[in-house]
Amino acid sequence: METLAQDLVPFDENLEANYYTTKKGELPLWDHPFLKGSKVLPKKYYPITNLERAVEHLSRGLIDENDFMILKVLGDAICANENQLRRYLEPKLSHSQTSTRLDRMRRYGFVDRWKVRIRGQEETVKPPAPYSLGMAGFKLLKHYYNSEFFMDANRWDALGIGGIKRYVSVNELRCTMIEMRILKQWKWNPVIANHHKNHRPLGVGLVETPQGNVNFIMDRVQSTQDFIGYFKDRLYNWKKIYERYGELPISEFPDHPSYVILFASTLSVANQLHKELMLDTYPFPIWVCVEEDLLESGFNTSFYIPTSEKLKRIQIDF
Structure with a gap:
């Protein structure tokens, strides 16, 4: 796995609030309180805004199968x-090929590129740019894969940097599991217990283990949101479901043993979550995966299980 030094930012002691730093006293990029971001349009920009022109680009070979x-x-x-x-596409395309094609598709609105910076550190911290589907890309995919979910480009105006950092951070874990060839199925925001009013997790993965x-x-x-209140509501809802069914049924997923994985940027924020919510008291197994x-040190040593005293680091064999 390629580790990104840009994902960790030196902690500024002048910050007034008490933030959840890493063991080395750094603030993780994708959970930084001063993170800002905006969509950046290319200089030569000829956006496609309707389905007909998007399909025409594909049928005429202006975008090809690799695009x-x-x-x-x-x-x-x-x-x-x-x-x-680049890592997702590495078996099929080189890193430079992926970047070149992304840059070309930006011109026509098939993809959108975001500029993410930390306020006050714009010139020193320059992380890899996030990408999302543009108007043309959304229309084209929705036409050919109508039953699947894709994020409408217009929704990012409301989701903003909060949505960007949630999906980019979880994609790091998702990408790692794909590189390890243990992730066999994935779905964002699946329905729990076949009822749309239940709290949905951000994602569910079917993971292959030796057992x-x-x-x-x-x-x-x-950590920059009310994470205690957020998970208090979710875990309580899932506890009621578990007490009724004896499991946490997930729509479109096989009936396998389920683990709730809470993905935290730092051990300090994970410890606070456990201290407030006593994660060991829930009837279903909860593991905490710590991004730092x-x-x-890699996927296999990034997990902790809650005990009555503390979060205990474990090593898993995948």
């Missing part, structure tokens, strides 16, 4: 940074 593959991978990821897209297949019910811990450990 369409990039669009599908990006659509399935919802929002991923350039490094992640058999399991379902990872995953959500992101954002994922980037530092």
Whole structure:
């Protein structure tokens, strides 16, 4: 796995609030309180805004099969940074080929590129740019894969940087599992217990392990939001479902043992979550995956299980 040094930012002691830093005293990029971002349009911009012209571009070969593959991978990821897209596509395209094609498709609105910076550190911290589907890309994919979900480009105006960082951060974990060839199925925001009023996790993955297949019910811990209230409501809802069914049924997923995976940027925010919500008291298994450990030492040693005293780091064998 390619570790990104840009994902960790030195902690500024002049910050007034008490933030959840890493073990090294750094603030993770995708959970930074001063993170800002905006869509950046190319200098030569000729956006396609209707389905007919998007399909015409494909039928005339102005975008080819590899371009369409990039669009599908990006659509399935919802929002991923350039490094992640390169890794997703590495078996088929070189890194430079992926970047060149993304840049060309920007001109016609098939993809949108975002500029993400930390306020006050614009010239020193320059992470890989996130990408999302543009107007033309959304229309084209929705035409050919009508039953599947793709994020409408217009929705990013409301989701903003909060949505960008949630999807980019979870795509790091998703991308890692795909590189390890253990992720066999994935769905964003699936329905739990066949009822749309139940709280949905950010994503669910079917993961292959030496002991058999399991379902990872995953959500992101954002320290810059009310993460205690967010997970208090979710876990209470899932507890009631578990008490009724004896499991957490997930629409469109096989009936495998399920683990709730809380993906936290730092161990400090994970410890606070456990302290407030006593994660060991829920009837279903909860694991915490810590992003700083994922980037530092890899997937297998990035997990913790809650005990009555603390979060205990474990090593898993995949």
